[in-house]
Amino acid sequence: MGTSKPQGSFILCCLGRKAYWGSLELHHFPDASAVVRALAPDEPVILNRPHAAARAARFFVEKFPGKSLYAVKANPSPDLLKVLWDSGITHFDVASIAEVRIVRGALPDAELCFMHPVKTASAIAEAYKVHGVKTFSLDSQEELDKIIAATADDEGNPASDLRLCVRLRVSSEYSELSLASKFGIDLADAGPLLQATRQVSDWLGVCFHVGSQAMTPFAYVQALERVRVAIVDAAVTVDIIDVGGGFPSIYPGMEPPPLEDYFGAIHRAAESLPVSYSSELWCEPGRALCAEYNSMVVKVERRRGKELYINEGSYGALFDAAHIGWRFPVQLLNGDADGETEDFSFFGPTCDDMDFMEGPFALPANAGAGDYIEIGMLGAYGAAMRTKFNGFGAGMTVEVGDEPMASQYLGDRRDPRVSDNVVSLR
Numbered sequence: 001m002g003t004s005k006p007q008g009s010f011i012l013c014c015l016g017r018k019a020y021w022g023s024l025e026l027h028h029f030p031d032a033s034a035v036v037r038a039l040a041p042d043e044p045v046i047l048n049r050p051h052a053a054a055r056a057a058r059f060f061v062e063k064f065p066g067k068s069l070y071a072v073k074a075n076p077s078p079d080l081l082k083v084l085w086d087s088g089i090t091h092f093d094v095a096s097i098a099e100v101r102i103v104r105g106a107l108p109d110a111e112l113c114f115m116h117p118v119k120t121a122s123a124i125a126e127a128y129k130v131h132g133v134k135t136f137s138l139d140s141q142e143e144l145d146k147i148i149a150a151t152a153d154d155e156g157n158p159a160s161d162l163r164l165c166v167r168l169r170v171s172s173e174y175s176e177l178s179l180a181s182k183f184g185i186d187l188a189d190a191g192p193l194l195q196a197t198r199q200v201s202d203w204l205g206v207c208f209h210v211g212s213q214a215m216t217p218f219a220y221v222q223a224l225e226r227v228r229v230a231i232v233d234a235a236v237t238v239d240i241i242d243v244g245g246g247f248p249s250i251y252p253g254m255e256p257p258p259l260e261d262y263f264g265a266i267h268r269a270a271e272s273l274p275v276s277y278s279s280e281l282w283c284e285p286g287r288a289l290c291a292e293y294n295s296m297v298v299k300v301e302r303r304r305g306k307e308l309y310i311n312e313g314s315y316g317a318l319f320d321a322a323h324i325g326w327r328f329p330v331q332l333l334n335g336d337a338d339g340e341t342e343d344f345s346f347f348g349p350t351c352d353d354m355d356f357m358e359g360p361f362a363l364p365a366n367a368g369a370g371d372y373i374e375i376g377m378l379g380a381y382g383a384a385m386r387t388k389f390n391g392f393g394a395g396m397t398v399e400v401g402d403e404p405m406a407s408q409y410l411g412d413r414r415d416p417r418v419s420d421n422v423v424s425l426r
């Protein structure tokens, strides 16, 4: 069932070089099948869908009742950053000085917000003094002291233009990936930190993260209730409420309610908070802005029973599939689409047993060595996770024009309200 390599390796060589040397000039194909027909690639190929990322960005810009920052960690590709910028995203949540430099290099006029609550002093100083970053998050007095010291001028005068966001610990119980244990100050301790931060901030914010892939809008309502208590207890004026990321995408077995429901619930809950009349509402989506941006073409090298040995795995874009059992949509590109399907697991290309993605991934029953598979929805925490372990991780990137395998933004979903408040039981 394998696809024979067309027109020799000359095309592959030229296309590969072009994509490698000039990522701004990627080759364009109609879809993944056309990529396989043209290239018969021996290495994985990342497929970019700029139109899907642009649509997601416009959706947030137009419909979120406040400002939408892009959480760069989900996918720091400069090409993607430009697509988001061109679609109206002007603010970027960065988590490291490397991300600060990437965004500043790609988008000189972007507003950067350093939202990792534990930073090095040198990263804070470079971000503030070299790259003009004014917004930082923190969840401890030590971090506040560090920010004050690192942003002071040469005479030791403190900065007067800081926008500091205190990160509150909130529940991750409605999300597929918890972010509740590492960062965030407990409500019981938040008062003194909010007051101390208010003293040195031009703008004071409160931020939180409900965990990634939040499966119900109620996650935000509950978190905002905690924000209310924190503000009342501390009796401070707050200028920014930042509801973080967590906005979901669609994956097999995970069909969340429409994003409009999240926006409506957040709007209502935020409207009733005791904040300054000119306060701003922010969000920091990562996954929701880029999940649909990438898919990947992989090749099957071997079949053993229901296990397919493919050329991408747990040290690459399938990190989440391997380590937390995340399921991604798949389709056989050169096979018999109407044939009977079976559930398969995948082994990745390295020598490790743990390079294993249990799935199940439903594919035609006769899938086997030489076949190509498209794995969808890898734009968030997928394409960005690739390593060179065992010498793998190479491969080219191309653009395709078809639609992603699932979309929050296409308007052709079944009425998702039937799944309202559903939390996956995984």
Ligand SMILES: Cc1ncc(COP(=O)(O)O)c(C=O)c1O
Binding pocket: 071, 073, 074, 093, 115, 116, 179, 209, 211, 212, 213, 244, 245, 246, 247, 284, 285, 286, 287, 288, 380
């Ligand atoms: C501070 C912060 N903001 C935003 C995000 C993006 O989250 P998501 O991709 O779930 O939208 C993350 C993810 O870890 C984060 O740590």
